[in-house]
Amino acid sequence: MGLTYGVGEQKPATGVNVGDDQMGAKALWSKSLEAMQAKTTPDNSQQWLTDLRFVAEVNNAIVVAAPDQLTLDRVITSFERPLQQAWHKLDPKHRKLKFELWSRIPGDVRDVVGDPWLNERTPDADPALDDADDTAAIGHAMTFSTLVTGPSNARAVGLGKRLAKGAPIPAGVIVIYGEPGTGKTHILKAVEAETARKDDGRRLAYISAEEFMTRFVTDARAGDTSALQAYVKQNDLLMIDDLHWIAGKAKTDKAFFGALRAVTSMGGHVIITADAAPGDMVGLSKELAGEIKGAASVEVAMPDDEMRKAIVRRHVQLIAKDTPNFALTDAMVDRIVATVRGAGRELCGVLWSLQLETGYGELAPTPEMLETVIRRIAGEPRTPTLDEIKRTCMDVYRISKSDIESSSKVRTICHPRQVAMYLSRVMTDKSFPQIATAYKKKDHTTVLHAYRKIKKALDKGDRDMSDEIERVKNAVFDRLAGHE
Secondary structure: OOEEEOOOOOOOOOOOOOOHHHHHHHHHHHHHHHHHHHOOOHHHHHHHHOOOEEEEEEOOEEEEEEOOHHHHHHHHHHOHHHHHHHHHHHOOOOOEEEEEEHHHOOHHHHHHHOOHHHHOOOOOOOOOOOHHHHHHHHOOOOOHHHOOOOOOOHHHHHHHHHHHHOOOOOOOEEEEEOOOOOOHHHHHHHHHHHHHHHOOOOOEEEEEHHHHHHHHHHHHHHOOOHHHHHHHHOOOEEEEEOHHHHOOOHHHHHHHHHHHHHHHHOOOEEEEEEOOOHHHOOOOOHHHHHHHHOOEEEEOOOOOHHHHHHHHHHHHHHHHHHOOOOOOOHHHHHHHHHHOOOOHHHHHHHHHHHHHHOOOOOOOOOHHHHHHHHHHHHOOOOOOOHHHHHHHHHHHHOOOHHHHOOOOOOHHHHHHHHHHHHHHHHOOOOOHHHHHHHOOOOOOHHHHHHHHHHHHHHHOOOHHHHHHHHHHHHHHHHHHHHHO
């Protein structure tokens, strides 16, 4: 791939040229963006265009990255054409702009360029600082710069950015819900950090529901809750983390409801995170439950494998700023994602343990160190049985045992059988004849054909097939986790 990179990026791999022309390309992109923004109202463009980042010139096209799908969709729909026009007026080579989701850009390009949001200088940074110091200043803080965005959280992140920028939102109460470890707290803290950085006069407060409950009980016993009430009520933006902590606590529930009403009655917003959707929350008073059900709610789902890989890479970059030699190969990243089935929290646990294993920079991480950490966290890996793989495919494709063991050529039956046979071969140490016996076949040629067909599609780069195999394989892992 013929690539050239922009100013401030890392040294590229061998065979890739860096020249003044590419430096000029990045400057031209900035001018094009300025020209575009001059023609639009701030509320209309800044929310979306300021999140774009120049990446590189790839095959005579200028690649520009969006951090999440929501931003990419909006840019392509509303701004791509005028941006292309502004660019062509300035670019003497008449190259095309290509807008892409950051996580979809090839890994080798991302590795060389580095995270463009993470590497950029923060607005209040000392100009004398170099790039390393600047990134270290961001550290592991929960900001939008350190938050990985993907399909599972794009809408919640987009909503958070709107709130941070002070953009109008009709709903006074917003609920962000999802399983533990999916980044809900990170979104709240990012909103808090961005709002504070803007310093536009808005009053804000962040408090966990557990802290609210503890302080309320302590102050109530002392006979004076006025300080807590003043802290939470006198805000334009109130953020409450982990609402489930106050479930079943009648007096705390009442105090919280009063704070919520006080903020929203004055035109402010209350952002709440919870582990369950509004309709599934239990233990809340009728009044508070009604308020929550009337809120604008958005789910943060479990990240897919591509997003989980991006989370690992992002935190590897962060750790590497403090720990010399901390670098992971693609194979090591894949191993973490394939073995540790949890969300971001569990993935970070592996990395922090690996950082400790290296002596905080004394040694470079190795696959052997990683295996030690994985066994410590995830336990000894268990190979699925042929029956577990078969039953998982039956569940995923909604076919019966007689279907998957039949000789039917109907695609809705034949294809799931071939997937099951392929996974039986790659996920276990069983031979083709042994797999054939498990699927009631007289000889192994049927299994061999299924294996070769799926493998051929994967080798050709069939993205749909790759996603499908990954999805079914994850379902097998989930079945194993449920049995252990």
